[in-house]
Amino acid sequence: MTALTQLTTIGFDADDTLWQNEQFFRLTEQRFADLLGDYGDHEVIARHLLEAERRNLALYGFGIKGFTLSMIETAIEVTAGKVPASVIQQILLAGREMLHHPIETLPQVAETLERLAGRFRLVMITKGDLFDQERKLAQSGLGDFFHAIEIVSGKDAATYARLFARHGDGPEAAMMVGNSLKSDVIPALDAGAWGIFVPHDLTWALEHAEEPVEAPRFRKLASIGELPELIGRL
CATH class of the missing domain: 1.10.150.240 (Putative phosphatase; domain 2)
Structure with missing residues (x-):
């Protein structure tokens, strides 16, 4: 895929992409x-x-x-x-x-999801404990924006290839958005999808990685609110 007009599915990480964690x-x-x-x-x-x-x-x-x-x-x-x-x-x-802390949705998240939900299949793809992630999603009020919720034990290229085939038209027609280069961006790129990096002020040490600046489908945004405009430009 060379033009983003073929994009059908957008995956979103949850922790520190949609809400504070x-x-x-x-x-x-x-x-x-x-x-x-x-x-x-x-x-x-x-x-x-x-x-x-x-x-x-x-x-x-x-x-x-x-x-x-x-x-x-x-x-x-x-x-x-x-x-x-x-x-x-x-x-x-x-x-x-x-496990009982209140959920604080990050700025511009709800507005961005609302703008994209009618145009693309949105899928939340997150790691972590099943019950805790379900609790956070329910408290966030964001669940209705998503076509599907996937809580996985790990994120690698095979995971993204499988999920984007299940919920869309394969990774070539998909995009993954998240704050972790190691988990959200690089394996999505390896699967053939777009990888959109939205940094958070705090990132767990075990999620650090070098930015894949040479990858043609890699993009970095200052905030998630820039995502609809980025899609419009590509």
């Missing part, structure tokens, strides 16, 4: 580091936590539950097994609070 992880990480302040400064605790998350992704997947288990594992590790039960209790409480 990473800020709650950062706030909880700070709270966690404070709990373990006697065993290292914030940077040291955060480094141990990130390594635990990296190790556990294949076991626990993405989301708050895996993050909570990684915090518990880190607490045991940095205290050499001496972490008090009261600290474990505080970690579990922090995880529960994350």
Whole structure:
């Protein structure tokens, strides 16, 4: 596909593309580091936590539950097994609070989805815990804009090829919009779709990647509100 007139399907990431998410992880990480302040400064605790998350992704997947288990594992590790039960209790409480935080939709999201919903099939494609992602979507009020919702364990080129074939006319006639180069943009490009990068102020370290600036279907926007105009230009 060389002209965007053939575009039929647009995929949207959810966390930090449609609504705030990473800020709650950062706030909880700070709270966690404070709990373990006697065993290292914030940077040291955060480094141990990130390594635990990296190790556990294949076991626990993405989301708050895996993050909570990684915090518990880190607490045991940095205290050499001496972490008090009261600290474990505080970690579990922090995880529960994350699962109940109110949803804050990002600026221009609803307006953009409304402009595009009548012209294209919109599909939300997100990683994470099924129940938590469903909760956030319900609270966001954005569900009616989407033709389909796909909550997946991971995002790679095969995932996008399969989903864009299921909900559209294949990746060549599709576009993926998101804040993660690693999960949203690069694998969508590898599948043959357009990859639209909308950076967020906060991005998880494990989602960082180099911008694929040489890819002909890669575009970067300052805000999601620029998406309809971008589509009109391509």
